[in-house]
Amino acid sequence: MEKNYYVELKGVNKSFGSFQASKDISFGIEKGKLIGLLGPSGSGKTTILRMLAGLETADSGDIIIDGTVVNDVPASKRGIGFVFQNYALFRYLTVYENIAFGLKVQKWPKEKIRARVEEMLRLVGLEDTAKRYPNQLSGGQRQRIAFARALAPQPQLLLLDEPFAAVDAKVRQELRSWLREMISAVGVTSIFVTHDQDEAIEVADEIIITNEGRIEQIGTPKDIYRQPDTPFVAQFIGQSSIVEDFRRFAGFEHAGSGATRAAVRPEYISVSKQGELLKFPVNTETGVVERTAFRGSEIELTIRVKDTLLTAKRLLDDAPVSVGETVHVFIYRIYAFDNEKAYVIENAALTSPDSIVI
Amino acid sequence: MKQNEQSGAVKWLLIAFSAIFLAVMLILPLIYVLITAFREGVQPYLEAVTDPYALKSIQLTLEATVIAVVVNTIFGLFASWCITKFQFRGKKVISTLIDLPLTVSPIIAGLIYVLTFGRQSFLYPYLKAANISIIYAVPGIVLATIFVTFPFISREIIPVLTAAGKDEEEAAALMGAGGWTIFRRVTFPHIKWALLYGIVLCTARAMGEFGAVSVLSGHLRGKTNTMPLYIELLYQGYDFTGAFAVSSILVVMAIIILVLRSVLEYRGKKNEE
Numbered sequence: 001m002e003k004n005y006y007v008e009l010k011g012v013n014k015s016f017g018s019f020q021a022s023k024d025i026s027f028g029i030e031k032g033k034l035i036g037l038l039g040p041s042g043s044g045k046t047t048i049l050r051m052l053a054g055l056e057t058a059d060s061g062d063i064i065i066d067g068t069v070v071n072d073v074p075a076s077k078r079g080i081g082f083v084f085q086n087y088a089l090f091r092y093l094t095v096y097e098n099i100a101f102g103l104k105v106q107k108w109p110k111e112k113i114r115a116r117v118e119e120m121l122r123l124v125g126l127e128d129t130a131k132r133y134p135n136q137l138s139g140g141q142r143q144r145i146a147f148a149r150a151l152a153p154q155p156q157l158l159l160l161d162e163p164f165a166a167v168d169a170k171v172r173q174e175l176r177s178w179l180r181e182m183i184s185a186v187g188v189t190s191i192f193v194t195h196d197q198d199e200a201i202e203v204a205d206e207i208i209i210t211n212e213g214r215i216e217q218i219g220t221p222k223d224i225y226r227q228p229d230t231p232f233v234a235q236f237i238g239q240s241s242i243v244e245d246f247r248r249f250a251g252f253e254h255a256g257s258g259a260t261r262a263a264v265r266p267e268y269i270s271v272s273k274q275g276e277l278l279k280f281p282v283n284t285e286t287g288v289v290e291r292t293a294f295r296g297s298e299i300e301l302t303i304r305v306k307d308t309l310l311t312a313k314r315l316l317d318d319a320p321v322s323v324g325e326t327v328h329v330f331i332y333r334i335y336a337f338d339n340e341k342a343y344v345i346e347n348a349a350l351t352s353p354d355s356i357v358i
Numbered sequence: 359m360k361q362n363e364q365s366g367a368v369k370w371l372l373i374a375f376s377a378i379f380l381a382v383m384l385i386l387p388l389i390y391v392l393i394t395a396f397r398e399g400v401q402p403y404l405e406a407v408t409d410p411y412a413l414k415s416i417q418l419t420l421e422a423t424v425i426a427v428v429v430n431t432i433f434g435l436f437a438s439w440c441i442t443k444f445q446f447r448g449k450k451v452i453s454t455l456i457d458l459p460l461t462v463s464p465i466i467a468g469l470i471y472v473l474t475f476g477r478q479s480f481l482y483p484y485l486k487a488a489n490i491s492i493i494y495a496v497p498g499i500v501l502a503t504i505f506v507t508f509p510f511i512s513r514e515i516i517p518v519l520t521a522a523g524k525d526e527e528e529a530a531a532l533m534g535a536g537g538w539t540i541f542r543r544v545t546f547p548h549i550k551w552a553l554l555y556g557i558v559l560c561t562a563r564a565m566g567e568f569g570a571v572s573v574l575s576g577h578l579r580g581k582t583n584t585m586p587l588y589i590e591l592l593y594q595g596y597d598f599t600g601a602f603a604v605s606s607i608l609v610v611m612a613i614i615i616l617v618l619r620s621v622l623e624y625r626g627k628k629n630e631e
Contacts, residue, residue, distance in 0.1 A: 055528055076534040088525035092547035101543070102533030153533060 005064075006031035006189050007052065007157060012061030014047055021047040023213040025061070029206075034183050035191045036204030040236070044213040045193045049159050052191065054078050065157060081150030081188070083160040087142045089134035095121075095145050096130040102153040120148040123182070139167040143175055151186060158183070160192035164199060176203055197237055201225065209233055227344060231261075231337035238265040241310045246334055248306050251283030251347035259336040259343060268332040269312040271301060273319055278328060283349040285329045289321055305329050391609055395602040406603035414580045415588035416607065418496065422571075422584060423564040426503040430560055431553070434511030439545075441512075442519040443527070453516075460509050467505050468573025471498060494576030499584060502570035507560045514556035515549050522548045551626030558622060562615045565608065 005028030014022040021044045029035050037045040050056040051063060054075030062069050070078055090098050099120050103113045121127045124144040134142055143163065150158060163179065164172045180203050183190050194200050200207050201221040209216040209224065209232075216236075217229045228234040235242060240263035246252050247260070272278055287305035294300075298313045301321060310329065314321060321327060332350065336343045396403055406412060440446075441453050459467065475481060475492040485492065492498045522545075530540045568586040575582040583591065585608050592601035 053532060055532070075528075075532050076536070078532075079534075080532060082529065082532045084525050084529060086525065088529040090526055090530070090544055093543070101530065101535070105530075105534045105536075105539060149529075 004031075005029060006066060007191070008062075008064040009048070009052075010062040010064070012048075012051065012058045012063065014044075014051060014056060014059050020213050022051070022058070025213075025215055027208055027215060027218055029189065029191065031189050032187055033189060034180070034203065034205045036200035036207045037191060037193045037210060038197060038200040038204075038207050039195065039210035039216075041195055043210040045195075045210045046161055047213075048210070049161055049191065049193050052157075053080050053082050053159055079153070079155050079157075081153070081155035081158040083143075083146045083150050083158070083163055085162040086166050087134075087146035089142060089146055089149070091134055093133075094130065095126070095132050095134070095137070098134070098145060099149045099152050101149065106153060116152055120152050123151075123186075124148045138171075140171040140175060143167060144178075147179070147182065151188065156189065158188045158190040160190065162194060163192055164194070164196075172199075179203065209236070211236070228263075228335055228337075228342045231339065231342055234263045234335040234337045234342035238263070238267070239311060240265050240335070241308075243308050243310075243334070246336055246345075248308075249331055249334075250285050251331065251349050252334065252345060254348070255336065255345045259338040261338075262334040262336040262345070263342075264310055264331060264334050266300070266311050266313045268334070269310060270330045270332070271303065271312045271314055271321070272328040272330075273321060274326060274328065276319070276328075278330070280330050280347070280349045283330070283347055285331070286326055287329045289323050289325045289327060292321060292323060301327075303327065303329060388609060391602050391605050394598055395606045397602075398599050402599050403603045406597075406600040407607060409600070411580045411583070412588065412600075412604055415583045415585045415604070418499070418583065419565055419585040421496070422500050422503045423561055425500050426507050426564045427557055427560050429504050430508045430511050431557060433508060434515060434556060435553070438512040438515040438519055438549075442516060443524060456509050456512055458509075459506050464502075464506055464567065464569030464571075465573060468502055468570035471501055471505070471570075471574055493574060494578070495582060498574035499571050499582060502574045503564045503567050506567050506570050507563045510560040510563060511553065511556035514552045514559070518549050518552040519545075551622060555619065555622050555626060558615055558619045562612060562619075565611060565615075 007029040009025050009027055012022055012025040013020070023044075025044075025048060037048060039045045047056060051058050052065075054070070054073065058071065063071055065078065065080075090101065093101065096117055099117045100113050103116055108116070117130070118127070121130060124147060126141055126144055126148075129137060129141060129145070134145070137145065143166070147163075160179075164175055167175060176199060192203070201224075204221060206219065207221055207224050208218045211232045217224060217233045219227075224233065225237060228237060234240070243249075243262045243264055245260050246262035246264075247255065252262075270279065272284075278284055285305050287303040287310070289301055290304050290309065291302040292299055293302075295313075298315055299318075299321070301312045301314060303310050303312055310331075312329065330349075331347055333344060333346050336345050395406075437452070437456060441449060472493055473479060475485060475498070490497070492501065526544050527540050530544045535543075566586060567584075568590070571584055572587060572590075575584070575587055577583060577587060577591065579588075579591065585604060589601050589604050589608070592604065
């Protein structure tokens with residue numbers, strides 16, 4: 001089935017010296033979507049973005065934007081908006097001149113430039129900063145101006161390189177939802193690079209996960225979260241504990257597939273104190289709490305179960321658990337993986353008919 | 359408290375030492391230059407500096423300096439642009455070669471040009487046929503001055519360009535700007551102060567150059583004598599008043615440049631904040 005993609009990469013390779021940054025990259029993006037390129041640092045996500053922008057040239061393969069192969073089209077002719085990691089605002093130009101820059105280059109008439117710059121400033125809610133210089137703005141304001149500058153020439157494709165990396169945690173949270181709303185309001189196809197999975201899951205319509213220059217998985221945040229395809233994704237997504245031999249846990253003894261290792265996420269572990277009512281008395285393990293850590297909204301527990309350390313969570317309102325205490329541990333679901341693929345395995349108690357639910 | 363007193367003593371000791379050092383090494387000789395220049399009164403001083411040969415040497419020095427500064431500004435901009443903005447083989451070699459004039463003695467620089475363009479050179483017949491004389495003529499002096507001063511401008515610009523990175527230029531390029539627009543509106547504002555500072559240093563060095571120019575000039579009074587060469591000539595002829603009078607002009611020019619340098623440094627720093 002040939003989908004109607006707006007941006008498409010076909011078998012793209014790129015090396016820097018002996019380091020292969022992109023290995024046979026192929027994917028397609030539909031018009032109007034907001035895509036997150038997610039991966040650890042050095043996984044090649046920024047290289048993909050820079051090749052799309054024309055700041056790097058692919059060694060082989062095709063890059064197609066709006067039906068045209070753009071391999072030999074220079075960056076300046078691709079009509080792409082780009083937001084740099086540290087914004088790259090022109091230091092010696094005012095905010096107004098920064099936003100007007102691309103329009104002036106395209107020789108817009110003066111009145112239209114003025115109108116467009118004012119429109120962009122209104123859009124990002126920073127009308128009163130027009131005469132300021134970038135170093136007189138806060139981090140969050142710079143981000144918004146960089147966004148306004150990239151969007152001013154009405155690009156069909158917007159690329160953002162780690163757009164939230166340079167602002168502090170509080171502002172980052174605000175900017176995420178702000179950016180999400182802006183992009184859907186403007187309706188521009190957008191791709192952003194991030195190493196932060198929460199960011200990708202929260203902001204993107206679709207996520208492309210990269211690792212060691214390859215694409216591991218493409219899917220909606222929900223798919224990626226619930227159905228990891230590859231061992232890398234199973235371990236990378238979520239705050240997983242890695243288990244060497246998952247069949248030792250009750251409820252997973254007879255699981256199929258040849259895999260032995262598994263990733264266990266805290267949200268799929270339920271911890272009960274002794275004496276607390278058990279949801280699933282069958283297939284419940286016991287473990288000893290080794291560490292408790294206050295995480296603000298929840299308590300993070302490190303529990304030793306059958307010689308394996310698992311990370312689990314309890315709510316603040318739950319009865320407190322102390323170090324050294326023996327607790328009941330029920331694992332709902334694990335992500336088993338071998339060298340090739342990842343598989344979701346549910347606890348047998350959830351699927352077999354003879355389990356007793358109280 | 360005790361720590362403070364101690365460091366106070368150290369502070370004054372260091373200040374006193376620096377002050378005495380500067381007084382003995384710099385200020386005293388400078389005063390002596392002026393005293394000697396005016397030793398026989400104002401009239402001989404004016405005669406010495408308005409002597410046709412003296413005026414000719416001032417003119418030649420200014421000419422050589424202006425040409426050297428213009429050439430080195432262009433070269434310095436291109437060299438630092440290519441070294442900081444592009445990756446290529448041999449980049450280290452170029453960047454090291456730029457520093458060569460700082461390490462090679464100026465006399466050797468002069469001799470290199472004598473060998474390259476002089477009678478022994480394979481180029482000589484062609485130059486002669488084209489009626490171009492370089493050795494013992496003004497072009498040789500200009501060439502020597504350019505050689506000696508060419509590191510100054512690029513050495514000032516390269517660190518600034520390196521620190522600024524490529525992001526802003528890339529952003530401008532992505533918006534469709536051409537090379538000249540990028541240079542004029544994005545790169546040049548970054549390097550403006552460093553460039554002016556480099557030009558000032560280059561000017562100062564070009565005016566004072568003696569060694570390389572001395573080899574290439576041939577010491578033709580009124581033709582190929584720059585100020586430093588002319589001063590040496592007067593000095594060798596026991597014309598102390600004349601020598602120091604012309605020196606005083608060179609000193610005044612140097613002081614003007616020093617003031618300019620301080621102003622530029624101050625403006626540049628303020629601009630960075």
